[in-house]
Amino acid sequence: MLKLGILGLGTVGSGVVKILEKNAENIKNKVGTEVKIIKILVNNLDKERDIEIDKNLLTDNAEDIINNPEIDIVVELIGGEQPAYDYIMRSIENGKSIVTANKLVIAKYGKRIFRKADENDAQVCYEGSVAGGLPIIRPLQNSLAANRIEKIYGILNGTTNYILTDMSKNKKDFDESLKNAQDLGFAEADPSSDIDGHDAAYKITILSSLAFERFVDVRDVYVEGIREIKSTDLELAHEMGYVIKLLAIAKNGNDGVDIRVHPAFIPEDHPIAMINGTYNCVYLHGDAVGQVMSTARGAGQMPTGSAVTADIIQVAKDINYNQREVQRMDSFLESNVTKIDEIENSFYLRLEVEDKPGVMAHIAKIFGDNNVSLASVLQKQKDNPVVPLVFITHHVKEKDLEKSLNEIKELDDVIEIKSVIRVENDI
Amino acid sequence: MLKLGILGLGTVGSGVVKILEKNAENIKNKVGTEVKIIKILVNNLDKERDIEIDKNLLTDNAEDIINNPEIDIVVELIGGEQPAYDYIMRSIENGKSIVTANKLVIAKYGKRIFRKADENDAQVCYEGSVAGGLPIIRPLQNSLAANRIEKIYGILNGTTNYILTDMSKNKKDFDESLKNAQDLGFAEADPSSDIDGHDAAYKITILSSLAFERFVDVRDVYVEGIREIKSTDLELAHEMGYVIKLLAIAKNGNDGVDIRVHPAFIPEDHPIAMINGTYNCVYLHGDAVGQVMSTARGAGQMPTGSAVTADIIQVAKDINYNQREVQRMDSFLESNVTKIDEIENSFYLRLEVEDKPGVMAHIAKIFGDNNVSLASVLQKQKDNPVVPLVFITHHVKEKDLEKSLNEIKELDDVIEIKSVIRVENDI
Ligand SMILES: NC(=O)c1ccc[n+]([C@@H]2O[C@H](COP(=O)([O-])OP(=O)(O)OC[C@H]3O[C@@H](n4cnc5c(N)ncnc54)[C@H](OP(=O)(O)O)[C@@H]3O)[C@@H](O)[C@H]2O)c1
Ligand SMILES: NC(=O)c1ccc[n+]([C@@H]2O[C@H](COP(=O)([O-])OP(=O)(O)OC[C@H]3O[C@@H](n4cnc5c(N)ncnc54)[C@H](OP(=O)(O)O)[C@@H]3O)[C@@H](O)[C@H]2O)c1
Numbered sequence: 001m002l003k004l005g006i007l008g009l010g011t012v013g014s015g016v017v018k019i020l021e022k023n024a025e026n027i028k029n030k031v032g033t034e035v036k037i038i039k040i041l042v043n044n045l046d047k048e049r050d051i052e053i054d055k056n057l058l059t060d061n062a063e064d065i066i067n068n069p070e071i072d073i074v075v076e077l078i079g080g081e082q083p084a085y086d087y088i089m090r091s092i093e094n095g096k097s098i099v100t101a102n103k104l105v106i107a108k109y110g111k112r113i114f115r116k117a118d119e120n121d122a123q124v125c126y127e128g129s130v131a132g133g134l135p136i137i138r139p140l141q142n143s144l145a146a147n148r149i150e151k152i153y154g155i156l157n158g159t160t161n162y163i164l165t166d167m168s169k170n171k172k173d174f175d176e177s178l179k180n181a182q183d184l185g186f187a188e189a190d191p192s193s194d195i196d197g198h199d200a201a202y203k204i205t206i207l208s209s210l211a212f213e214r215f216v217d218v219r220d221v222y223v224e225g226i227r228e229i230k231s232t233d234l235e236l237a238h239e240m241g242y243v244i245k246l247l248a249i250a251k252n253g254n255d256g257v258d259i260r261v262h263p264a265f266i267p268e269d270h271p272i273a274m275i276n277g278t279y280n281c282v283y284l285h286g287d288a289v290g291q292v293m294s295t296a297r298g299a300g301q302m303p304t305g306s307a308v309t310a311d312i313i314q315v316a317k318d319i320n321y322n323q324r325e326v327q328r329m330d331s332f333l334e335s336n337v338t339k340i341d342e343i344e345n346s347f348y349l350r351l352e353v354e355d356k357p358g359v360m361a362h363i364a365k366i367f368g369d370n371n372v373s374l375a376s377v378l379q380k381q382k383d384n385p386v387v388p389l390v391f392i393t394h395h396v397k398e399k400d401l402e403k404s405l406n407e408i409k410e411l412d413d414v415i416e417i418k419s420v421i422r423v424e425n426d427i
Numbered sequence: 428m429l430k431l432g433i434l435g436l437g438t439v440g441s442g443v444v445k446i447l448e449k450n451a452e453n454i455k456n457k458v459g460t461e462v463k464i465i466k467i468l469v470n471n472l473d474k475e476r477d478i479e480i481d482k483n484l485l486t487d488n489a490e491d492i493i494n495n496p497e498i499d500i501v502v503e504l505i506g507g508e509q510p511a512y513d514y515i516m517r518s519i520e521n522g523k524s525i526v527t528a529n530k531l532v533i534a535k536y537g538k539r540i541f542r543k544a545d546e547n548d549a550q551v552c553y554e555g556s557v558a559g560g561l562p563i564i565r566p567l568q569n570s571l572a573a574n575r576i577e578k579i580y581g582i583l584n585g586t587t588n589y590i591l592t593d594m595s596k597n598k599k600d601f602d603e604s605l606k607n608a609q610d611l612g613f614a615e616a617d618p619s620s621d622i623d624g625h626d627a628a629y630k631i632t633i634l635s636s637l638a639f640e641r642f643v644d645v646r647d648v649y650v651e652g653i654r655e656i657k658s659t660d661l662e663l664a665h666e667m668g669y670v671i672k673l674l675a676i677a678k679n680g681n682d683g684v685d686i687r688v689h690p691a692f693i694p695e696d697h698p699i700a701m702i703n704g705t706y707n708c709v710y711l712h713g714d715a716v717g718q719v720m721s722t723a724r725g726a727g728q729m730p731t732g733s734a735v736t737a738d739i740i741q742v743a744k745d746i747n748y749n750q751r752e753v754q755r756m757d758s759f760l761e762s763n764v765t766k767i768d769e770i771e772n773s774f775y776l777r778l779e780v781e782d783k784p785g786v787m788a789h790i791a792k793i794f795g796d797n798n799v800s801l802a803s804v805l806q807k808q809k810d811n812p813v814v815p816l817v818f819i820t821h822h823v824k825e826k827d828l829e830k831s832l833n834e835i836k837e838l839d840d841v842i843e844i845k846s847v848i849r850v851e852n853d854i
Contacts, residue, residue: 015715019573019715022714023573023574023575023714023715026575026640027572027573029640029755029758030572030755032753032755127570133713133715133716133717133719134719135562135566135569135570135571135719136570137570138565138566138569138570139562139565139566139570142562142565142737142740142741143554143562143563143564143565143566143734143737144562144733144737145454145457145736145737145740145741146446146450146454146732146733146734146735146736146737146739146740147450147733148450148453213453213456271701271722274698274701286560286733287449287450287729288442288446288450288560288729288730288732288733288736289560289723289724289729289730289733289734290560290723290724290729290730291723291724292560292561292562292721292722292723293721293722293723294719294720294721294722295698295719295720295721296716296717296718296719296720297716297717297718302714302715302716302717303715303716303717305573305715306571306573306574306713306715306716307570307573307716308573309572309573309715310569310570310571310572310573312573313569313572313573314569314572317753321751321753323750323751323752323753324748324750325750326459326744326748326750328456328457328459331456
């Protein structure tokens with residue numbers, strides 16, 4: 001029999017308990033022995049739980065798990081940085097293997113955790129940390145291992161994808177769609193980690209390290225969220241044959257990793273453009289395999305529980321058969337992140353200008369002077385002295401664009417630069 | 428150092444050689460030691476090869492590999508039943524681990540091969556046998572292991588998907604598209620295994636065994652190919668909001684596995700309907716994870732080479748670190764295949780009838796008498812005494828449909844039943 005201690009009995013923790021119970025027979029078969037939860041850490045012992053659970057299993061003292069010599073595997077599902085990181089490190093020091101869905105901790109401290117695990121002959125599995133139920137961590141570690149992976153694009157946050165889909169399909173504003181997502185349980189009360197792109201940044205950092213075998217500092221990842229996306233932009237995107245998605249991107253370059261999270265225009269016939277609602281996807285390119293795309297629900301109790309429980313099965317099986325998955329993360333190098341202003345991108349720009357002769361000429365001159373060349377221009381007619389003006393640029397250095405926008409802002413006839421959104425045409 | 432013997436240096440064998448060479452440094456890092464090809468079996472030593480290869484590596488005597496005590500891993504890429512099966516079994520008896528892309532041998536003899544491998548402490552990996560570069564064998568074995576998988580749908584044959592896409596997009600006939608596929612190297616000179624659905628049947632048999640943990644006899648799988656698909660059917664499908672795909676289906680039932688390969692109408696907004704050209708996809712439903720779909724190129728030198736080489740890396744790593752992946756296939760049960768005439772399906776039917784009053788009434792009566800209820804009827808107006816008549820039925824037992832079609836065929840006014848194609852509405 002193998003003994004589990006679970007840290008946290010919230011959304012995912014409860015899912016794991018349910019799956020371990022429901023599929024117990026089958027899991028026993030796979031592992032070769034029974035897998036039994038012997039302790040669960042919670043914050044509040046008296047809280048009403050939506051699953052039936054033997055009260056004797058619960059504890060509010062982490063030491064009952066971390067320092068429990070009976071426990072083989074610690075499943076960390078508290079979330080957040082501390083005390084989760086501390087509990088993981090101390091459990092490893094005590095020789096326990098770890099299963100976690102904590103993207104923050106893995107993205108930020110992965111290297112230290114893997115080293116500590118190596119020193120202590122422990123395993124660390126984190127399939128649940130990226131894209132919920134979608135199998136991606138292990139495929140990168142094994143089925144795709146023969147490839148040099150060149151780039152990864154992902155929709156890695158279900159909350160923002162739900163909001164953008166809802167805004168676009170139902171012509172809603174951001175605030176309205178956010179509220180809707182919260183009502184439906186797809187967004188948290190404090191949604192900032194999702195909305196502002198940090199959640200996706202942790203996830204793309206994890207994928208990038210595995211795919212390129214280079215660790216980057218998650219704090220260097222350029223992050224831009226979806227708060228500023230207007231339903232006008234979604235409509236204009238649609239008119240021009242695009243959709244807007246919060247995209248996580250990682251490209252392996254010679255000097256560093258181009259890694260970032262930001263809203264992006266994507267051609268509407270691209271497979272990624274079809275991933276709607278709370279679905280996530282990972283789209284990658286390997287030198288041998290070519291393009292591979294996978295999609296599944298990226299969050300939620302059962303999908304994430306599925307990934308976490310799969311890790312539990314794997315680690316339990318390894319322990320039972322005296323095996324140990326060797327990951328060789330020790331050979332991963334540290335890598336720079338390419339600075340965002342060095343990157344070349346296409347841009348969608350929406351300006352509000354006064355309807356006077358000469359405005360366009362002034363703007364065009366500034367673009368020209370700064371090496372910004374235009375792919376298309378759309379001028380919306382309105383019976384109004386204020387006209388919206390939309391540009392899509394060719395590839396330009398971000399710093400050249402920024403310089404021209406700073407100059408354009410100063411033009412008398414330009415009222416406001418409403419939107420600046422990157423366009424991913426060659427995805 | 429780990430030593431490989433490769434059986435076969437055709438399309439896939441050459442791909443594996445290329446990848447092992449190109450990514451040698453990276454692979455060495457992953458495995459923890461060098462992986463070296465020391466012998467390659469071919470049929471014809473004098474054949475011109477499209478890769479540069481040291482002639483001393485080649486042999487036309489299989490014993491140089493199978494009975495070579497230096498060789499750790501045998502990579503079987505000859506294809507076909509014999510001598511491939513014999514070589515695999517004898518290599519295992521000699522304690523070697525196997526990597527293969529041979530779907531026929533795994534589908535037909537998997538159980539015996541896995542048992543033999545267990546007895547000899549050898550590993551057998553076959554990621555390349557299904558859907559080329561698409562990671563699916565290992566995800567079923569690990570990332571999705573916590574699920575009860577209920578059903579799998581796949582587009583598992585690139586040749587037929589290319590042909591159907593070409594017929595549909597370019598309004599071509601089957602023969603013309605087949606020839607086009609052959610010219611482009613997407614179909615073999617003898618395309619029957621692809622076209623008639625047998626290739627896909629081997630693959631769905633392999634997926635079904637892993638997903639449901641039940642072995643079925645591949646000879647019991649119902650198989651229907653795409654030779655009879657007319658471009659008229661593709662056009663009518665489009666008019667009614669469907670596409671036609673060669674679908675491989677496996678559903679886990681109480682009494683047996685409903686497993687089959689046949690052309691099917693699929694709603695055109697379903698993700699599977701968007702998989703075009705030589706791409707493959709696997710779409711599955713698990714009780715915890717919900718829907719998961721993956722897509723990649725399902726054949727070809729480099730994608731298949733990617734999968735085979737990934738297996739080589741895994742096995743080599745395991746050997747190097749004294750590990751052994753435990754698959755526990757021994758607990759898989761043998762299972763019946765549900766007889767096709769017991770299955771309920773919707774159908775698309777295209778008839779040619781004489782344009783006389785009463786025909787419809789006669790046909791409708793026969794359907795009614797046989798419990799076949801109709802979802803829609805489409806009558807194409809033509810200035811012609813012969814009119815095409817199209818039906819889509821609700822779910823009916825296949826044997827009820829067959830009985831009514833036999834009766835309808837006998838009607839004086841019915842000239843011919845042109846097409847009978849299953850409709851998968853609740854995919
Ligand atoms: N939710 C998802 O869909 C999802 C998807 C992918 C990954 N994840 C990751 O999975 C992890 C868990 O997420 P979740 O949504 O399940 O979180 P949650 O619902 O907030 O649950 C957290 C659990 O941890 C317990 N806990 C929190 N702080 C604690 C502390 N200091 N000491 C003891 N117990 C503490 C809580 O106890 P009480 O119950 O007593 O309050 C609760 O049971 C996070 O890393 C998250 O990023 C979640
Ligand atoms: N091609 C694909 O895209 C693809 C995709 C997925 C899976 N697969 C599977 O991969 C396997 C290999 O396919 P392939 O397309 O690479 O085949 P292939 O191009 O026909 O190559 C077969 C190789 O095996 C050698 N060979 C055949 N019979 C032999 C015998 N009796 N003794 C010694 N050598 C023999 C041939 O030698 P010569 O070179 O001297 O003729 C040739 O090098 C098959 O199981 C296939 O189903 C292929």
